[in-house]
Amino acid sequence: MSEEALRLERTARRKRRFNTLRSDYPLFLLALPGVIVLILFAYLPMSGLILVFKNYNYNGGIFGSPWAGFDNFDFFFSSLDSAIRATRNTVMLNVLYMLTGTFFSVAIAIILNELRSKGFIKVTQSVMFFPHFISWIVIGAILFSLLDFDKGLVNRLLEWTGLAPVDWYAHPWLFVIVLVLANIWKSAGYGAIIYYAVLQGIDTSYYEAARIDGASRMQLITRITLPLLIPSIILLTLLSIGGMLKGDLSMIMGVTFLNPLLLPTTDIIDVYVYRTAIRSGEFGFASAITLYQSVFGLVLVLIANKLAGWYDKESKLF
């Protein structure tokens, strides 16, 4: 904390009731760079959404190509059972990722917050980042060497303990566990940093007061630390709800190589679109489904945002 900030904090206490609203124009200036970036790289390209309702051809360009109406959505929604399954799988995996990811991230952050050894924290924090760098293809190769039926390490361990080996790549529901674990492994360290940073900004006087009251460590965690993290948990949950229907194609590609036997659970929307539209070169079909994912996400997030608003006005996204 800089000296000036401290001084200002002191004056703040003195004149709390005083409040003058100055002109807002500097706020527009501060937001300007961000707004420009958003307009240039997000809003202007958004006009491409019109392509979803068109049959794109080069001579007509974005504007002149003939209208296709909802034709580009047809392939997806006319095979309804696949569409429903893909939507279900996407939501299911995302909910599982969200729950387990949040749980582990928060747990790690809280534990790190309890530890006092600076060196240990620093080292483990960096190490927990490593998985974030490793591409899914490499992770897939490593997982494969663990889970392969004949030579995999896991099955050899099972055999050694007298259990029957498992063909992991042939059991779609069992593989969900593998995916969830892989996701925790890859993202928990990353998420923990976010929560840990919140905890580091917290005033230690809260704890001292509670400690004087004779609270145990566990009580401190559940009564002080956790509640302090709730706004951040809500924020991150809200942010991820918008992406509820979006899946990670590179993950499924890297980890399962699109194994057909696993598709009953791994056929998320992005995978389905890849298997059908992208492989047959119908990119218009692919972007149509992206719009479906976005609209669905928007609806979910508007609902969730309302709910969050009832809990606490400040935790709303917008």
Place this chain on the structure above:
Amino acid sequence: MPNQENRTLIAFFYLCIGVFALICLAPFVLAVSGSLSTESRLAAEGYSFLPRGFTLETYTFMFGSKAEQILRAYMTSVIVTVLGTVCAVLVTTAFAYVITAKGFRFRNSFAFLAYFTMLFSGGTLPWYILCTKYYHLDDTLAGLFVPYLMNVFLMYLQANYFKSIPHEVIESAQMDGAGHFRIFFRIMLPLGQVGLVTISLFYALQFWNDFYLPLMLVSDEKLYTIQYMMYYMMANIQYLASGTNAQISGVTIAPPLESAKMAMTCLTVLPIAVLYPFLQRYFVRGIIVGSVKG
């Protein structure tokens, strides 16, 4: 008694984190050891924690044939990461300050303006047309970071950190006659330091890990980043796996060697993983000093 309980709890905590850290470290050790193994034994026996038939061959081969390219790619990656992070953190924190400014009538509008882009995107084609034909970002250094200067997720994170700063601090500054610029640079940035560290870390990772911008906007090899070189190599595996290669007959695409794959992974991860704890401090100090002066 509570002391005793605390001690076991703490020991348990150390154990948890230690084990998880080891699990995170393990694949990386496998990668390092794989990159130091001979290809034939790696192919025959699979991964292990100790190199199979220790050799530096993979690295000498890679550096022998591509030393210049790899070093240049490192340079580009470092420049892009540093420039990108500094610019992005400034753009993002300023925006985050605006959407957390109490009493600002349009703060929700701005927040929604940003959030909307997280959900909807117009697809690659218009983005590509604009970047190449209108902004002329193709084959420029700017093209490697400017499109990513505003990560809305990180902007919300920063806003969240700003929200945790006691409102009284801001109020009193306002009473002292400080304008928004002054409050932002002199109070919010220094007080939101932890958040700043975090999002600058995430930004640095984002820029370091990115291969999409070079893939889309760069054809000049001088602007390849290390991550793009990595992607290039992995792309062949992905292509083989997708099965579309059957369409051109007679084409021979050799999958990259296992050891080369691992060596490339080490080359992309190692520098930032080792340097980050040290860099992080200077990064943040630089940003704060810069912003205060600015």
Place this chain on the structure above:
Amino acid sequence: MVKTRVWLGSALSAMLLLSACSNNNGGSAGEQTAPEETAANGSNESAPEGLKPAKLKIVLYGEESNRMKELSKAEFNDIIKKEINAEVEFQFLPWTEYGGGKTDLMLSTGEDFATYTDTNYMVKSVAKGLYADLTPYMDGAAAADTKNTVDEASFKAFQLGGKQYAVPVGNKPNSAEFYSVLARQDLLEEVGMSAITSLAELEQFYDKVHEKHPDLVGYAATDARRLLMYEYTDKNLYWLNDFLAVDEAAKDDQIISWFESEEFKAYAEIMRGWYSKGIIPKYAATNSPQLQSDWNSGKAMFWAGTAARPFEGAAAITQAVPTAKLTNYFLSKDLPNISRGTYSTAWFVSANAADPERYVMFFNLLQKNQELYDLFAYGLKDTDYTIDENGRLTRNTTDELIPDWLLMNKNFMRFDKSVPDDFIAQYKSWDDGAIISKAAGFNFDNTPVKNEETKMNGVFSEFLAPIASGFLDYESNFPKALEKLKTAGLDKYIAEYQKQFSEWYKANQP
């Protein structure tokens, strides 16, 4: 209130771009200077006099080697400048961008470049107007040499509605692609066998080798419908895509629905046996790239063969197993080889190219004469390669230049010192007695059944591919898979295909 304002704002900005983009697309054709010289050039000799300097961009897929980098700036550049007064820039892209991805973006934004294509991608792109029509340059001097050194039938394969949209490259014995078993001859001899002439012998080969080397994989791929064909049918099947085939032995235009046929059932049962037996390893369902790695590192017994694979593949395997030898065998064969044409691939030029003719001239250079072929494929004589008194080649670098597989032309190609004479003789006569497929040159326009085709792809990759590779059993899984395929629109798709094919067949077959 606030939200409506934001919506208005975003709508406004969207409109802004709309006008910007349509400007771009309207204006881009006009921006380019009209290639006035092309008309005059038709009568020109191939000498550069009278040719304005031009800039060409050639996109290649894969990794650019160091030597390619050096040569493309020096000798390649010089010679191209001298021959056709053009400067060529080679741009390399990852393989994932082939036939889509960035290639598509570059086409859609009207960049001036050329690269190679397959017929599938050609049909789609031409429908969107992305390829330049190269017909006007085909009979002039621009393509004169390539017309001589590349098969006439190859040109036909890349025509749509009588127009030439891509220029084929390569001319090599190509028939019976994947219809033979490419076996590890060294292993075969090791277990006391000399040849493989039937499925029974092939399986015997596996059993014997498996006994000696239990760590070896049997078949290093998941699709064996072609090499097993002679075993499960008397027809001479040629596949048009994953779903359809024709019988080359019958003189008619009948399309066969592959999955509904008795042949598919018989084939699936063989594959199921292979999978249960371990000839195809369990991991094949998950990690098919691993199969190819295994093959390359000498850990598999056989693969699907092509005319060139015995020597193309040997280089990789002998690094791991120095004694490895590869031989092609046909199982119970008594039918002529089928050829789709002798080309490797074909070059197209983007619709917006300023000077398509110059691109054609460049393609022509690649297949013009021995001297240029040697340069582009192997580099500089005595520096990059040497040729001994028998005309055999020794390369001093493993760096790939313009890919060998792409240029390969029987008029010019050279063999490595290590390739035995009898093999070369066999290779050269590989196509003797081969027949050109009756579907060669037919290109299906999928527009009327786009939806059906897309959905069928989904059913194929999930339900039919695993049956075809033996991962799932035919009896219990096929009825459901077929039902899904029918729901996706198989019948409509076949009807459309048959209609287009019959029309084309009538017009093109004698």
